[in-house]
Amino acid sequence: MELREKELACEIVRDLLPLYVDGMVSDVSKKSIDNHLEQCTECSEIYQDMTCHLEMETPPTEISDVKRFLKKTKKMYFLYGLGGLSFIAVLVCLIVDLAVNKGITWSLIVGSSCLFTDALLYALFTCKKDKICTSMAVISVGAFVLLSVIQITRYYLLGTGTVWLFRYGLPILLLWLLVLWLPVLGGTFLKWNIWDCTALFLFLVIIGNYATKLITGDYVWEDVFHMQGFTGNALGEVIGIMIFVMVGRVTKWKK
16 A cells, blocks of 8 residues: 555656656745755656756757847957957048158058958958968958058158068068968868977977078078077977877877
8 A cells, every 4th residue: 555655756856756856836835846856866866857848858949049149249449449449440540641741551450450450360260161262362461461561651652761662571470471371281181180280390490490591581591500609590380299299190190
């Protein structure tokens, strides 16, 4: 008889458990179920399973949509605010430039810099696929435009400096863009890990440093092979390359 009453009590509690979990039972029923769960192991395990599944459930679609909308709205407000501040900064510089220099000169550099920064941040915040490659493309185009504007402003509008863009500016820019692009392409298309990409970047930095000094005339080819020049320009990078290569190998072995 007692066994039959216990089975009946278990059946009633199990029927009420969904309401109990949602907090929709009366205080009297809740107290009775609490007492039963303390004494009945089987019903307690069922209750634990129900609460565990409830915690692991994904939020409703409506809540996810609202969260995505709020996140997107915050992002767009940030970009609009940044664009507005950049516009105000460029406008103020333009007014001051016109008042002082009676023309548009250095305000062109400020405007180009703000446009470059805004374009890069916009790519970082809005691009979902190939974010790194897209950002690198923005950097490549933006750096070329900015260098050109600096050259035009200084030499043609301000009448200072020399025509350095084609002799020094573009070769050095292309050189260092290559230094940046090769590790990015290695990680994107060849699926290299971050350690191998960093090691490649440091190796290219060594070449970039020597090539830059050769372009600017600070070095001649004979100086490249001097130990003193190597110690000052490449020793730190070589040590970094060895460390990152070893870390990359250890990471692959662990996988």
